Structures are given as structure tokens and as C-alpha cells.
Amino acid sequence: MTGYTLRQSCILFLTALIWGVAFVAQSAGMEYLGPFTYNGVRSVLGGLVLLPCIALLGRIQGQSGAETGSIQDRNQNGQGQEDGAAGRKQLLTGGLCCGIVLFVASNFQQFGIQYTTVGKAGFITAMYIVIVPLLGLLVHRKVGLQVWIGVLFGIAGLYLLCMKDSFRLEKGDALVLVCAFIFSLHILVIDHFSQKVDGVKMSCIQFWVCGILSLLCSFVFETPNLQNILAAWMPVCYGGILSCGVAYTLQIIGQKGMNPTVASLILSLESVVAVVAGFLILGQSMSRRELFGCLMMVLAIMSAQLPERKETGES
Secondary structure, three states, X not given: OOHHHHHHHHXXXXXXXXXXXXXXXXXXXXOOOOHHHHHHHHHHHHHHHHHHHHHHHHHHHHHHXXXXXXXXXXXXXXXXHHHHHHHHHHHHHHHXXXXXXXXXXXXXXXXXXXOOOHHHHHHHXXXXXXXXXXXXXXXXXXXXXXXXXHHHHHHHHHHXXXXXXXXXXOHHHHHHHHHHHHHHHHHHHHHHHOOOXXXXXXXXXXXXXXXXXXXXXXXXXXXXXXXXXXXXXXXHHHHHHHHHHHHHHHXXXXXXXXXXXXXXXXXXXXXXXXXXXXXXHOOOOOOHHHHHHHHHHHHHHHHHHXXXXXXXXXX
């Protein structure tokens, strides 16, 4: 594993850590707000948090560019303006695509949780670790054997960790399964655009898109009011500032240059973190079955991170 890959893996694990703890905040927030309202408010808050970050990063990059400017850069000013216009268009396209996909996925998840158990929802949502490589095959993306082994370990670990009753695909299960497919698309869309645009700016745009669409739906299908939003200020702030503003941005940054299947495996550790957070914050104990599931998830990550064996020919 190279130093760059290790750094990206750590960023993605931090993302999973924040998302895992967010299950506690999400559960508390749903006591006051409807799914569209909760997702709308936290997404807009996440977009607001990123605005000063973008301004600060722009100032830092501007100073760095001024110090390292060259005559060649000035001679190619016309080409630079053309590239800048194309870059802005691609940034808006990426943010719009990510935002729409995030809007659909996150709200399917919120509605699905209302009709199914948390264990089933966690297992079905995390099925994106299987769906991502399958979708990747459709666009001729190769997946190594060690990644598939990691996927199998991941499925087994998530089953032991989340499933505690008989499995039947009911209304809530179907909604969360749709969510898993759409989150898989979200990972692949991020993988496509994160190589070409500024990840923080794209993250900010996706939150505004997701937030505005969710709030519009909340006024149509729900009855949001300021009193309930203020009553849920703590889970909303965690969901907006950390789960959205920080974690989704870390996801975009961490996925840059990473195999999307490996990235999905690391992000699926949020299920493990959720169990630990439930134990530490809510006092929920972990059974031996759940602990073994955590171990299987660790093995999944280790397997997916192993370098592929290169074939050597005999002379």
C-alpha cells in the first residue's frame, strides 16, 4: 500500500466514523422532523458551512499561484480562460448530478427506516459494497480477486452485525434496497467527477441541490415549522455540519484516485461504528455475533487493500 493510498483510506475511514455516529443524531432528529425536512435543513446547513471554507481555500490557492506565476502562464491566458469556463461547467454538472442522486438516495433511506428495523436497513443499505463492483463491470471496470474476497467478507460481516431476525423483503426493505442502488450510483458519480473538479466546491453544490429539493418536497408533503427545527437543533447541527459538511466532503476527497469498490468497503464500516456508538452513547451492548461481524468487516478492508499479484512470464 502506497503512502497516498493509506492517506486516502484514512480519510474514508474518518468519513465512515462520522456517518456511524450520525445514526444516533439521525434517530433523535426524526423524533421532531419529517424525512424531507430533516434532510433539507441539514443539507442546506452543510452547504452553508462549506462557503467560508471555499473562500479560505481560494485565498490560499490564489496566494500560492501568485508566488509561482510564470511568463508561460500569462502567454496562455486566453487558453486558461477557455479552460476555466469549461471547468465551471463541469463543476456545476458534477454538483448537480451528485446533488440529485444524493437527494433521492438519502430520502429513500429516511422513508425506508420508518417501515423496517434498523438492523435490516443497515444491512440492505450496505449492500452497495456488492452493487458498486457489479455496476463497475457494466462500464468495463476490472475488479481484482482480492477485492471480491473482501466483498464476501463484508457481506458476511454486515449480516452478522445487522441481521437479528428473519429476512423478508417488505415495504421498508424495498425502499432501503432502492436506496442502496442509488448510493452505489452516488459513489460512481463521485468517482467520475472528483478526478476533474474541485471536490469541496462540488460537495457544496450537491448539498444546496439536495437541500433545496428536499425542502421543496417538505412543504408539499410535510408540515415543517421553525419550533420543531429549533427543538432538534443538536441532531440537525451534527447532521449538517459533520455528517454533511465534513463527511461528504471527505468522501469526495478520499475517493480521488481510489478504487470505488475499495472506497465503498471502507465507507461501509459506518455500520461497525454505529454499533460502537450505540454502545458508548446509548449504552447498548454488543453480542459475540456482532463483535464477530466487526472482525469480518476489518478482514474485508484488509483483503481489499492487498496489492494484486502481477503475472510474470518465464523466459
